[in-house]
């Protein structure tokens with residue numbers, strides 16, 4: 001009963017016809033209620049090893065996760081009391097990580113090229129030249145823990161300038177496995193006597209900062225490439241917490257970069273744009289209006305279904321939609337799986353063999369890179385689907401009256 005009520009509430013606040021249909025069916029309500037109650041019970045079985053370390057069951061595989069509860073602010077300050085953390089680069093990650101470290105009471109300095117966009121942004125956000133804002137080389141020299149948060153291309157281009165300062169006893173930190181995994185292309189190495197660690201937040205540095213200010217945290221992965229001190233993993237976990245992560249899970253530099261490049265080219269960005277476009281174009285070709293094609297492709301997905309998938313899972317979505325939608329989705333998901341599998345296979349191979357990394361480095365370091373990128377981005381921006389989307393978004397009640 002309660003579950004059916006919840007479904008009705010969801011359906012009321014949802015534009016989704018398939019959910020409304022499910023809420024209206026009395027015969028399946030009991031079954032839905034039972035399925036709902038099962039889904040809303042956490043599927044993970046945990047056994048606590050220490051307070052903040054848990055072994056969790058992820059769909060049948062046991063994994064260790066680390067939580068921030070073992071590293072309160074005071075403990076972090078004590079642990080890093082003799083350290084200077086030098087954050088090189090002030091892009092989204094440099095911004096979010098350095099400000100969170102500072103707010104956690106750690107000794108942080110920022111290193112960026114003088115007069116550049118990042119330099120001016122750092123000054124605007126409170127960093128002071130000569131006090132906690134320096135050139136890249138000066139900061140690398142002063143830091144006992146050096147965060148290499150330059151762009152991936154700049155990590156290659158500036159390694160010759162940075163590496164002389166990464167001396168034995170220091171810690172070298174990355175937020176991406178890129179530079180080391182593709183070191184045949186970047187020239188980045190693991191200097192002798194240095195702890196080399198990774199903490200990669202699963203999201204933008206701006207999100208990391210916003211969640212930190214709200215008392216929440218982004219999930220991050222951690223890895224160790226070289227453990228010179230015997231404490232490299234502990235340091236990676238502590239730094240992961242200090243930059244504002246919620247929980248941390250273990251990976252390797254290779255796995256981090258492979259999954260990251262694969263995911264952003266796939267379901268996170270490339271594949272989703274491809275699927276949206278293909279569905280929209282077929283609807284348009286068959287006489288559907290831009291608003292109908294957009295609503296049925298993007299708006300219902302992002303406004304109604306995707307948030308519910310995020311909250312409850314795709315299994316819940318299958319169990320909770322109308323039988324008509326259910327039949328169709330059950331029949332067609334395998335066709336889409338079969339069609340996309342070879343593309344994903346090819347993509348993963350290209351990530352592993354380094355050709356995706358090579359393409360990113362080559363393209364991103366060409367002199368006219370900005371201009372050609374702007375052209376490609378403009379093509380997406382000016383395509384009919386995303387122009388139609390602008391108008392559809394304006395019609396959302398919360399945007400009424402705004403431009």
Ligand SMILES: NC(=O)c1ccc[n+]([C@@H]2O[C@H](COP(=O)([O-])OP(=O)(O)OC[C@H]3O[C@@H](n4cnc5c(N)ncnc54)[C@H](OP(=O)(O)O)[C@@H]3O)[C@@H](O)[C@H]2O)c1
Nearest residue numbers: 089090091092093116117118149150151154175176203204
């Ligand atoms: N963005 C994300 O969502 C995300 C998530 C997890 C991990 N990461 C990783 O975190 C690291 C930093 O990424 P990001 O997105 O924050 O950085 P980004 O925007 O790609 O670039 C960061 C910095 O690189 C500097 N830079 C670029 N070319 C330079 C050059 N030739 N000389 C000197 N400085 C140069 C920029 O300075 P100027 O302003 O002076 O150009 C900027 O401060 C990367 O390894 C990335 O893969 C990113």
